[in-house]
Amino acid sequence: MAGEEPSAPGRWAGVPLTDRPAERRALLVDAAYELFGTGAEAAVTVRAVCRHTGLHSRYFYESFADTDQLLGAVYDRVAEAAGVEVTAALAAAGADPVARLRAGMHGVLGFSSADPRRGKVLFTEARTNPVLADRRYAAQLALMEGVLQEGGRTRPTIDPRLAKVGAAMFTGAMVELVGQWLAGNLGDDLDAVVDHALELLLAGLLAPALGG
Secondary structure: OOOOHHHOOOOOOOOOHHHHHHHHHHHHHHHHHHHHHHOOHHHOOHHHHHHHHOOOHHHHHHHOOOHHHHHHHHHHHHHHHHHHHHHHHHHHHOOOHHHHHHHHHHHHHHHHHHOHHHHHHHHHOOOOOHHHHHHHHHHHHHHHHHHHHHHHHHOOOOOHHHHHHHHHHHHHHHHHHHHHHHOOOOOOOHHHHHHHHHHHHHHOOOOOOOOO
C-alpha cells in the first residue's frame, strides 16, 4: 500500500536524514522507469509508483509536482546514460570520421535496444506527452549540433548551409532508423543495419556534410 512506508522502521537505517529525500526520489524514478518501460504512460500514476516503492504519496510530492515531471526525470536519467555510452564509443573510435560515425550510430541503436525500456523512454512511447516531446526535440537538436561539430572537424571549409542541411537530414534519418530498429522491422543483426546505414550515408547526398 502507498501509505505503508512508516511500518518498515529499518528501511532507512543508516541513511542520514539529509540523504533520504534523494534516496526516495531515486526509488520513484526507478519505479516510473519500470512501469513506463513495461507498460505505457498510463501506467505511471502517483498511486502506482507509490505502491511500487512502498512510499507514502507525500513523499512523491516531496520530489515531483506531478507524473509528467517524474517522467521527465526518467527521460533525463536514461538520456544521460545513453550519452555516456555513446561518448565512450566515439572516444574508442579515434579520429577517423567514418569510424566515429559508425560508432555513434551503433552506440545509439545498441543502447536503445539492449534494454527495451530504454527505447520506449527515449523514442517510441508517449509521443504526445509535452515533457517527453520537449526533451526528445532537445535531444534531436543536440544530435544535429554534434553532427555539425563532427563535420567541422573534418571539413572546416564546408558551406555552413550545406552542413546544416546535411546535419538536419542525418538527424531525421537517425530518429526513423532507431524507430524501425526498435520495432523489429530491420531484423536482429545490429552490425548489418549499421553497415547498411553507413554505406547509404556515405554514398548519398549527406556525404559532403558528414566529411565523406
